[in-house]
Amino acid sequence: MNKTIMMMTIKQFWSRKARILIAAVFMIFPFVMDMMMRQVHHEKILSAAGSAHVVPLLVLVIGAGIIGQDVSDGILPSILSRPIERWKYVFSKWFAISSLVIGLAVITLCCHVIYAYCITSNFPTEIAATLASIVLLSFGTMSVMLLLSSLLPGAADLGVILLLCVASFVMFILEEALKIPGMSAAASNIFAVLFPSFDPGDIKSLQSLFSIEVGRYVSVVLVCLCGSIILVNQKELSYGSN
Amino acid sequence: MAQTKAVSTRHLPVAFKVLPILGLLFLGACFAVQAFLPPEKKDLVSWREPKEALDLAKKSGKPILYDFTAEWCGPCHALTDQVFNDKETSKLINQSFIPVRVLDRQREEGANPIEVESLQKKYHLEGFPTIVITKPDVIDVKKQVGYAGKDGTKKFIRESLIWSYSGDNPYAVKWHTLDDALTLSRQSKKPLLILCWNEKGDYARYEYLADKELMQLLKTNFVTTEFTAPTDQKSLKTDEAKQLITSLEIKRTPAMIIVPVDGSMPHFQIGESNKADNKDFLEKYLRFTTGKKAIR
Numbered sequence: 001m002n003k004t005i006m007m008m009t010i011k012q013f014w015s016r017k018a019r020i021l022i023a024a025v026f027m028i029f030p031f032v033m034d035m036m037m038r039q040v041h042h043e044k045i046l047s048a049a050g051s052a053h054v055v056p057l058l059v060l061v062i063g064a065g066i067i068g069q070d071v072s073d074g075i076l077p078s079i080l081s082r083p084i085e086r087w088k089y090v091f092s093k094w095f096a097i098s099s100l101v102i103g104l105a106v107i108t109l110c111c112h113v114i115y116a117y118c119i120t121s122n123f124p125t126e127i128a129a130t131l132a133s134i135v136l137l138s139f140g141t142m143s144v145m146l147l148l149s150s151l152l153p154g155a156a157d158l159g160v161i162l163l164l165c166v167a168s169f170v171m172f173i174l175e176e177a178l179k180i181p182g183m184s185a186a187a188s189n190i191f192a193v194l195f196p197s198f199d200p201g202d203i204k205s206l207q208s209l210f211s212i213e214v215g216r217y218v219s220v221v222l223v224c225l226c227g228s229i230i231l232v233n234q235k236e237l238s239y240g241s242n
Numbered sequence: 243m244a245q246t247k248a249v250s251t252r253h254l255p256v257a258f259k260v261l262p263i264l265g266l267l268f269l270g271a272c273f274a275v276q277a278f279l280p281p282e283k284k285d286l287v288s289w290r291e292p293k294e295a296l297d298l299a300k301k302s303g304k305p306i307l308y309d310f311t312a313e314w315c316g317p318c319h320a321l322t323d324q325v326f327n328d329k330e331t332s333k334l335i336n337q338s339f340i341p342v343r344v345l346d347r348q349r350e351e352g353a354n355p356i357e358v359e360s361l362q363k364k365y366h367l368e369g370f371p372t373i374v375i376t377k378p379d380v381i382d383v384k385k386q387v388g389y390a391g392k393d394g395t396k397k398f399i400r401e402s403l404i405w406s407y408s409g410d411n412p413y414a415v416k417w418h419t420l421d422d423a424l425t426l427s428r429q430s431k432k433p434l435l436i437l438c439w440n441e442k443g444d445y446a447r448y449e450y451l452a453d454k455e456l457m458q459l460l461k462t463n464f465v466t467t468e469f470t471a472p473t474d475q476k477s478l479k480t481d482e483a484k485q486l487i488t489s490l491e492i493k494r495t496p497a498m499i500i501v502p503v504d505g506s507m508p509h510f511q512i513g514e515s516n517k518a519d520n521k522d523f524l525e526k527y528l529r530f531t532t533g534k535k536a537i538r
Contacts, residue, residue: 080251083251084251085250085251085252085254087253087254087255122301207275207279210272210275211275212272212273212276214272215268215269215271215272215273216269216272218268218269219262219265219266219268219269220265222261222265223265225261226258226259226261226262229254229258230254230259233252233254
């Protein structure tokens with residue numbers, strides 16, 4: 001891993017004010033959910049799980065164009081004009097954004113726990129499970145984003161993910177409204193690949209470690225991460241005036 | 243002069259070529275394990291310790307569900323497999339109850355822990371399995387001794403949930419069959435109130451009816467019936483009941499429907515609503531039709 005690239009990646013995010021604003025808006029999401037749960041269901045004990053729901057949103061905002069934009073802006077050729085191995089560049093970018101997302105999501109979780117305690121006088125449930133989900137979702141979703149970004153220019157990776165999300169929603173509606181079988185299952189699988197994660201609480205024995213959810217997570221993360229490293233390694237970059 | 247060997251920026255450790263293949267092999271292994279090994283027995287209900295359960299019940303206001311069970315008891319295993327490990331029922335139990343498993347060790351160890359012993363005495367345990375549903379502030383309990391089958395036990399749990407939220411239950415509502423309810427409605431000149439749940443019954447019923455005033459309102463002013471949609475027409479005896487179900491065309495659940503005695507248009511409250519909304523719906527109907535305030 002290369003510390004300089006990691007710092008540069010984080011600085012890139014801080015220099016994009018619009019992205020910071022959108023990320024901040026998403027971080028308010030769990031509090032709105034809590035308020036709704038209190039108003040509608042009069043819940044006395046809230047769940048902290050809402051904090052994990054912001055992770056895919058944060059990854060989409062922070063990680064969009066993680067490699068594609070570097071290529072489009074001409075940053076990548078100048079970085080690679082130094083003796084930095086390309087896999088270290090990709091790996092550092094992936095780790096930097098994932099860590100940033102985990103940090104922001106943990107801040108949200110802490111505020112969420114305090115807020116839930118203030119309005120209900122009870123600590124929310126599932127704090128440890130939410131923390132684990134945050135870590136798994138961050139690394140998982142970021143690796144998918146990384147693969148798409150190494151394939152597509154600019155922030156087109158975000159467009160593809162949003163398009164797939166819309167397609168999945170349409171598939172859900174098709175099964176619900178027109179009773180077309182298998183649509184919901186296919187849409188769920190698309191979501192499971194785009195936002196890979198599993199419930200760590202389900203792993204209670206060696207056999208449960210070999211569940212489809214765990215297998216899918218491991219394979220998606222490894223294929224996406226190594227795939228993007230191989231793709232960037234094969235890229236022909238112009239070191240010209242760009 | 244010593245020469246340092248420059249590493250190409252395209253240098254790629256072999257691991258990055260091998261890891262994706264290993265990942266896919268692992269996924270294949272997971273599919274194989276799922277396909278060839280028998281499914282692992284998982285407890286879908288989040289059982290609590292008795293002491294922790296009491297604190298949680300006081301805090302959350304939820305009823306406690308005690309499952310008195312023993313290792314050697316066959317029906318207890320059937321109850322666990324068919325009811326507690328059923329996805330929908332376990333979800334309902336986790337959402338609406340504080341579940342406590344009380345495991346008897348008398349046969350295996352010669353004696354039970356004091357906590358188990360005192361709970362068994364407190365609820366006058368007569369056999370295994372026994373399900374007891376209670377609330378910390380309520381003296382009375384709901385008890386099912388023996389295994390009443392999957393459907394019977396699910397029904398018991400659902401009914402106990404409504405009971406537990408009507409406190410000591412002085413105004414318990416009697417739920418009639420639709421055929422009986424229609425006859426009673428005609429005789430008593432009270433409107434018919436139909437509650438329609440979905441097949442899975444996963445909607446938290448206590449949110450829907452758990453209010454003393456609401457239960458009293460139902461008992462005093464309506465003839466009540468409940469069933470699951472879609473309804474099997476064969477289970478209905480009279481043509482009148484069959485016609486009513488056909489004409490109501492219930493497509494969404496939960497649904498609360500008031501069928502007036504004079505044959506006028508039914509009043510619907512469809513979709514998830516809380517007890518306050520439901521009370522409001524009934525009171526508005528009574529004000530609208532009788533011009534008087536609801537009798538409580």
